[in-house]
Amino acid sequence: MEYREGNRGLRMKFDEDEINYDRWRPGYPDELFQAVAEYAGLERGMRALEVGIGTGQATRPFLEAGCRVTAVELGEKLAAYSQVKFQNFFNLEILQGDFMKCPLQGDSFDLLYSATAFHWIPEEQGYPKALRLLKSGGTLAVWWNHPCPAPEQPELFQEIQKVYGRFGRAVRKSPVEFTEENCAPLAQQLKEMGFSGVESRLFHSSRSLGPEEYCGLLNTYSDHRAMEENARAGLMEGISSAIMRFGGRLELRDTMDLYLARKP
Numbered sequence: 001m002e003y004r005e006g007n008r009g010l011r012m013k014f015d016e017d018e019i020n021y022d023r024w025r026p027g028y029p030d031e032l033f034q035a036v037a038e039y040a041g042l043e044r045g046m047r048a049l050e051v052g053i054g055t056g057q058a059t060r061p062f063l064e065a066g067c068r069v070t071a072v073e074l075g076e077k078l079a080a081y082s083q084v085k086f087q088n089f090f091n092l093e094i095l096q097g098d099f100m101k102c103p104l105q106g107d108s109f110d111l112l113y114s115a116t117a118f119h120w121i122p123e124e125q126g127y128p129k130a131l132r133l134l135k136s137g138g139t140l141a142v143w144w145n146h147p148c149p150a151p152e153q154p155e156l157f158q159e160i161q162k163v164y165g166r167f168g169r170a171v172r173k174s175p176v177e178f179t180e181e182n183c184a185p186l187a188q189q190l191k192e193m194g195f196s197g198v199e200s201r202l203f204h205s206s207r208s209l210g211p212e213e214y215c216g217l218l219n220t221y222s223d224h225r226a227m228e229e230n231a232r233a234g235l236m237e238g239i240s241s242a243i244m245r246f247g248g249r250l251e252l253r254d255t256m257d258l259y260l261a262r263k264p
Helices: 005-015 018-024 030-040 060-064 076-085 123-133 154-166 180-192 211-218 229-245
Strands: 047-051 068-073 092-096 109-115 134-149 196-209 250-262
Touching (some): 018 076, 018 211, 030 060, 068 076, 076 092, 109 123, 123 180, 134 154, 154 229, 180 196, 196 211, 211 229
Parallel strands (some): 047 068, 047 109, 068 092
Antiparallel strands (some): 134 250, 196 250
16 A cells, blocks of 8 residues: 555554454445556456555456556565465566656556555655656546445434544544545646546445454554554444444445546
8 A cells, every 4th residue: 555755653553453454344246446457448468557456355346357456565474465366367476666666667667556555655646756756548447436325324423423532532423424525626637737637436335344354444543553552442333332322333435436537
């Protein structure tokens, strides 16, 4: 995964527990990968660059499609984990290091993609480098996931926010779902940076999580992992108790925003 220079310590929290990161972080729907494949005209033998492989939540579809994937990963443990996870694929090369410092040859890749990772790279540097690395006509595909509590559980969400408040963390209003309007700024930015054929699309899925699953997920977030250990344990205990008091399941709705663009 990548990082902004000012947040390197926080960003490296992802490298502390690669096994649970792989266990609890969600994947992405087949429809999203199909959209990327159709836009890019994906064919066997195409060269693809993945920025921030993590534990490979977005990697397998491109390997199975026959792409020759080069993946860049900052975390040593994450890179090693994915190397073992995909050891049976001979079309994957993993480079452990910082994407912005990695000596990659320009005009080399048919596809550059990044799943919930590119926000850690300064936009004014990361997207121009992506443009340089792509071949003419090559595709950029970046996407993120925005989980939102299901609207039918407002009392549970508020109860969880009270738990956060007891541990000195800000209480938030109930988040709203990510919409097409939220896609407009980045889509416009990509156009201004020299990409053509810019498109944005939304994909939706849902999850039903018990206390162990939800707390396992929270423990993969860098800001939660940065908490003092006893405070984090108390927070998780409080959240688990809240979920149990409200039926034992927490419903999440995921909205994934995908951005597609070409190098002219």
